[in-house]
Amino acid sequence: MSNTALAIVLAGLAAMAALPFLDTGFWLALAISIAQYAVLATAWAMFSGPTRYVSLATAAFFGIGAYTVAVLGEVLPWPVVLLVAGVIGAVLSLLVGFATLRLSGVYFVVFTFGLAELIRQLVTWFEVNVTRSMGRYVFVEITQAQIYWQLLALFGALLALGTWLARSRLGFALHVIGEDETVARHVGIDTARAKVALFALSSVFMALVGAVMAPRWTYLDPAIAFNPSISFTVLIMALLGGTRSLLGPLLGVVPLALLFEVLTARFPNHFSILVGIVFLLVVYAVPQGVSGLLARLRRGAPA
């Protein structure tokens, strides 16, 4: 994205920040939900797009962030809580990153899923046996508008980071890794470090989203915080939107979030069937996103 494009997008975000002055009810709630997934899916694609590693660990980092707030939210000042959430997310992602370097393809996918479940089980066990209470009440004094603004700020920061990354050597390295990892190693790229660095960056944002969202629900338990459907929703949104460009995931987030909303609202009793059919239609009729784009590019190329 060029500087001008970034400036326009950031200005757009700033304009959207005015929403809470117009409506603090349903539209704000919908905007929060979209903003949440916009950050998560963009952060997801920032790592998974160039490296083509499909991660299902989103829920793990989201949950870590949310739990940090549940534990520390009433003890420490808010910025410190966010900082701690980010740091924990970073440390965990570095550990996971270096542990999973040898995994590829579907092995990485299922590993990340297992990781999220393992963390959830360990947190559960810890709560049951050490703190001896399950489920935490998050009574942090924060308004919905503040949650929304924080999410917008996160999204802006993420876009700025993405723009910088695209021009940086690290971003280029990841692009090369995505094209051909063997070549990447043989042009002197430390592929392991590059991938882990990006994984950590992306994970920090996920943890921060979890932290920001936690006060919205009053109550948190591991099943809510580490809900695997977060991972799947983010994955699907990003894949549908396309992971090849910074704003690609947004193309999946906005329509899907609205679609889910419209379908639940209009057809509460047939939501599942309809959402499934729409999904299949999209996959077949509009092969957009990463797969379609790639397919068209490749088909145009000589064999």
Add this chain to the structure above:
Amino acid sequence: MSAALQSQTAPLLRVEGLRRAFGGLVAVDGLSFTVHPGEIVGLLGPNGSGKTTALNLISGALAPDAGRVVLDGRDVTGLPAHRLTRLGIARTFQLVRVLPGLSLNENVVAGLAFGREPAWGAEARSRAATLLTRVGLGGRDNQPASILTYGDQKRLELARALALSPRLLLLDEWLAGLNLTELRGGIDLIASLRDEGCTVLMVEHVMDAIRALANRCVVMNAGQHIAEGPPAEVLADHAVIQAYLGDDDA
């Protein structure tokens, strides 16, 4: 010339007792040889004799089970590929590997950005343009690599390897599959590299190219070193002929 070089300088690359097995198959078995600065050494042998594995061991794509790789007096055995690349070993691949989603210029910048003498930004782009001209792809900087012909992909791969300012260039059948015109151009290109003092270790089946370019040849069979010497002598060697005759593809 080769004898003179050998006696006067320390070897740039020394390989000692290199061994690598895949399951029960020993692909490289106790391989030893040296390459001196400024030399072009041909690594020959019938298909499946372990040449590519040897290159993979030297370039860090694989780690050896035993033996040593010494680069300019430093033991670099088992270092990962990116470290070896930064120490000055560059390579091309048997099955040509360009980065199809990037432009020609970006393909070469990939070689410049992380190598021994890294360059980035405008400087990298202009150096990449120069290298593209050098391999005969001048002026096509912004074309996507995916549309290149096979021969041009080989050129691009070489430009990327040269971008790393290599002290030792490993060419894995770089001339294979080129048509006659391309082949002649390719041989000239490598010759010009030699004239600039670049050291090359090349796996090659095109014997005309070996005769024209190599100072010295190392011949492998079934993973083992079976002969070594100037191309003319080696290609007349009884053991070498036997090894090749035993193989239909020779």
Add this chain to the structure above:
Amino acid sequence: MEAAAATLVTGLVLGGMYALVAIGLTLQYGVARIMNLAYGEFVVAAAFAALWLFTSLGVSPLIGLALVMPLAFLANWAIYRIFLTPLVRRAPNAGALETDSILATFGLLFVVQGVMLALFGGAYQSYSYLSIPVEIFGATITANRLVALGFAAVIGGGLWFLLTHTRTGTAVRAVAVNPAAAPLVGIDMARTAALAFAAGGAVVASGGVLVSTFLTFNAAMGVVFTMKALVVVIMGGVGNLMGCLVAGLLLGLTETLVASFVDPGLTLAATYGLFLTILIARPAGLFGVAAR
């Protein structure tokens, strides 16, 4: 001592069930290369079919098996031919197919789940069939679990025999091991993949019918089976029947041993921990061959 033996038996029975539920996926993913996120939905659908046959028509689940399996085979064949073949055709590489199949089967998941919700509602279901206690080495196990284990062995063994002793089976294995080279030796990829997907579907259905005799289920539970099956398949090594069996048994044993001797609260943590450790040590699963 007897307690330990009983624990082992219980663990093996549980592990057998995990293996049974996962065998179908190893065929669908390992051979047909379809990452089927709707897998668990098919388990639950088969369970509902068995429930309906049993409670409405009085058909015993074992006879139900004979009805449901061929139906599932046909249904999955049709799904592959109608829904998935276009994706396979248009996919330029394995990565693109994986993305497309994730998206498509995710849609399928919702459709199947929605149909089940519409037909049966969201309530829990359970029925009693062959829940007769049987004592083995000091462990008391219901006959329905043993029957499931027996079927897992029969289906696993039968598949193994078909894969190793028939032409088609060899073709299927060839595709699993090296999808790129299989067409070079004259294997009809499309047919083989459809066959594997359909066979996988039939095995899934048998798993669903059998677990319905002893598990309480509802329309929303599919994802539990999908994820368990994925973990088993990946842990064993994609496309490897033996790996699937060993991984299933290992998980079952771990779960039971930890529940008996450590803390039931840590069973799932232990199984996921084991899974992650194995992957870190063997990045392509227990029986997988590391890609190079």
Add this chain to the structure above:
Amino acid sequence: MKKDITRRGLGLGASALVLAAPAVRAQTAAPTAVKIGYAVSKTGPNAGGTAVSITPNYQLWVRNVNATGGLRLGDRRAPIEVVEYDDRSSSEDAVRAIERLVNQDKVDLILAPWGTALNLAIGPVMNRAGYPQIAVNAVTDRAPDLGRRWPNSFWFLGTSAEYAAGLVELLSKQREAGLIGNNIAMVSVADGFGIDLVNAARPALQRAGFRASYDRTYPVGTQDMAPILAEAARSNPDAFIAFSYPPDTLAITEQARVSGFNPKMFYVGVGTAFPLFKERFGANAEGVMGIGGWQADSPRVQEYMRQHKELVGREPDRWGSSVCYASLEMLQQAIERVGRIDRPAIIRELQTGTFDTILGPMKLEGNVRREQWVVGQWQNGEFMAVAPAAKAGARPPVLPKPAWRST
């Protein structure tokens, strides 16, 4: 790229706006209809509980009210018009659905979802919007706090301490009668519900002089109860207590039956009160105790049962369902006493009034329903309330539990 986003985003956004315009269901309904909305879990992990304890009762109540012409507001009757959504068992979707009901559909009243977590998630929104929140299916120890924090919220299933106290009281009486000893085995499911209950039970048991020789927790989704039951049986307890969820409740009972583990008292958690339990175990349900219970011999309960069967095609569960229906009767009476849709007045009435329900007279204390049935026991094919014993209508528990029969 940029253009692309704008076009698609705006396009979809616009169509969403059109589609999302407040969904007025029955255009034919009189304009004076009372609009009642609810977002419940039709899909996801909570769908099982919702389908048993919530949805049928909301439907039954609406049907019954509309059959009489609607809610009596002053001197006229206003039929109920329903707006319903699926929260997909997600806190985030639940919050958004409530916002939609409040701001888009502008419903008059909102009924609550199933489960503690979702009721807590929507608490702040409901409070801000000033809607009464009848949290009918939520057990939380914070219920009294929550009632103070959100005076518009009403908590109907009480606190885990009550359940533990009732259970321990029952155990103590049986011990006095010489029917059981001191030895207890106890398992609980590792989520908020199970842990709250076991945390309340532990000290209560200890105070009463009981010894928990086996006390373990298992994760949600455990599929094989054999090892846990084997260990529990090894401690040879007088009473076995499981604070479990429906699938586990069935699995635990089944495993106990199969392995012949038959302590003098056998208590299991959520699901014992489900008709499914009786269908599944038949005569073997006899003597099993569980959470909940009702007065099956009350004519009003029997009438409720009949109506429920007629509408839904199956019997209601014997814990949450009848409470859910009773809470709706309370709401109806509160509305009718106020005589108009005046939410603050309705909230005040719910806080202070006494109501006549299928479960007898009901009055909330500090927004929390007290004195409920906490232990039931299957006796002659019905899940009879047995504790607290002091509550009118309690049946004496029958111990020891009869031996399992082979089916």
